[in-house]
C-alpha cells in the first residue's frame with residue numbers, strides 16, 4: 001500500500017503543536033491578505049518551537065471546485081491541473097521569501113489527499129450520516145457555498161441585474177444548481193455543536209466570534225450537499241463515480257490528511273495519534289462556519305477528536321478611492337496589493353513586523369503605506385535598530401572589538417533594565433499564547449525603549465572619558481547588550497533573520513535555535529570577552545517620511 005507520507009514521524013519526546021493555515025484557492029496569485037494569514041501562523045509556529053514544542057506547521061493549496069476550474073479556463077489552460085501546477089511555485093516561492101517556516105505544503109490534487117478523501121467517503125457511509133438525494137438551490141462559485149432560498153438577497157440593481165439572486169456574503173450573483181447529490185446530515189449535529197460551544201468556550205477565538213457561530217447553529221442547520229454531478233473537477237466518490245466531492249468536504253480534510261489520516265500503516269497511525277487533534281486552525285472570519293460548524297460535525301460523525309482552537313482573524317482592508325469606504329482586499333475585487341510591493345518598501349522583516357504587530361488580529365484592519373512607514377521608522381529604525389547599533393558600536397569602540405567582561409563584584413542585576421527584564425518571558429508568553437501579537441510586541445518594546453532611555457541617562461560616552469569609572473562603563477554596556485540579547489530572542493518569531501543577525505554580532509549564533517525561551521531570557525546569558533561586530537544598520541530609516 002502506498003504510504004502518502006511526506007515526512008517521518010517526529011520523535012515524540014516533546015509535546016506536539018500542530019497549526020494550520022486555510023489552504024488557498026488557486027484562482028489567482030497570493031496577495032497581502034493571504035500572506036497575512038500565513039504569517040500569523042508562522043509567528044505562532046516559531047514561538048512554539050522556541051518554547052519547546054515539536055511543531056508541525058501546515059499550509060497548502062485548495063485546487064478543486066468550480067472556481068479553480070473557471071480560473072484555469074479563463075487563463076487558457078488545457079486542464080485545471082496544468083493551471084494549478086503553474087500556480088504552485090507562486091505560493092511556494094512567496095512563502096520562502098517571507099520566511100514562512102511551514103513543515104508541509106499540501107495540494108488537494110496530491111495522491112495522499114485523494115486517498116484520504118476516498119477513505120472519508122467510506123467512513124461517512126458507515127457512519128449513517130450520509131444519504132443520496134438531489135439538490136435544488138443556490139450556489140455561490142466565488143465562495144463555493146450553498147445558500148437556501150431564505151438566505152439569498154435579491155438585487156436592487158446596485159450590484160446585479162434587478163431581481164437577480166445575490167450571495168448574502170459577497171454580494172455576487174448566484175448560480176441556480178439542480179443536481180443529484182449526496183448529503184451529509186449536518187442537521188443531526190445542532191445539539192452536539194451547541195454542547196461543544198458550552199463545554200469549550202475557547203474553541204472559537206477571539207471570544208466575540210463565538211456569538212456569531214452559536215447563533216448560526218441556533219438558527220437551525222440544514223443538511224449539506226457534499227457531492228456534485230454537474231461538473232467533474234474534484235475527487236471522485238469511490239462508490240458512485242459520477243459524483244465528485246464538494247470542494248469544502250475535500251478541503252477541510254487536508255488537515256488530517258497531512259498527519260496520516262486513512263493511511264494503513266503503524267507509522268501513520270502513530271503520527272496521527274501524536275499530531276491529531278490540531279491545536280490551532282487559523283482562518284479568516286469569512287470561513288469560520290466551515291471550521292466551527294461543518295468541520296467539527298464531520299469529525300463528530302467520524303468519531304474523531306476535534307481541533308482545540310479555531311482562531312478567526314479579520315480582513316485587511318483598503319480604502320476605495322471613489323467611495324472612501326474600507327473594502328476587503330481580494331483577488332476578485334482587483335484591489336489586492338502584491339506582497340512584493342511591501343517587501344520593496346520595508347524589507348521582509350519590516351513587512352513581517354508591521355503586519356504582525358500593528359494589526360489587531362481579531363478585527364478588520366485598514367492598511368496603508370503611510371502607516372507602514374511610520375511604524376517602521378518609529379519602532380524599527382529609531383528604536384530597535386538604533387539601540388542595537390549604538391550598543392554594539394560602543395562595545396566595539398570601548399572594549400577593543402569585544403563584549404566587556406564585568407569586574408569582580410559588579411552587581412549585574414542591580415539596574416533598571418534587569419528589573420524590566422525580570423519575568424519578561426512570562427508576560428510575553430501570556431500574550432503570544434493567545435495570539436495577541438500586538439500585546440507581545442508591547443512587552444518587548446518596553447525593554448527596547450527603556451534601554452534607549454538608559455543610554456541617555458547613563459551617558460556612556462561621558463563615563464568612558466574617566467578611567468576611574470571603567471568598571472561602571474563595563475556595567476552599562478553589559479546591561480545594554482544583555483537587554484538586546486533578550487529582545488532578540490523575543491522578537492525572533494516576528495523577525496527571525498534580524499534576531500539571528502543580532503545574536504551573531506554578539507558571538508551568540510548558537511542561541512538562535514534554542515528551544516527554551518524562558519532560560520534564554522534569563523538575565524546574565526551574555527558572553528563576556530567575545531568578539532562583537534558592529535555591522536550595517538539593521539533598519540535604515542525610510543527617506544520618504546523625512547520630507
Ligand code: MSP
Pocket residue numbers: 021022023024025032033034036037062251252253254283284285286287314315316317328329330
Ligand atoms: N480554500 C478556502 C479555504 C479552505 S480551508 C480548508 C478559502 N480560500 S481563499 O483563498 O479564498 O481564502 C483563504 C484565506 O485567506 C481565508 O481565511 C480568507 O479569510 C483569507 N483572506 C483572503 N483575503 C483576505 C484579506 N483581505 N484579509 C485577510 N485575510 C484574507 O477560503
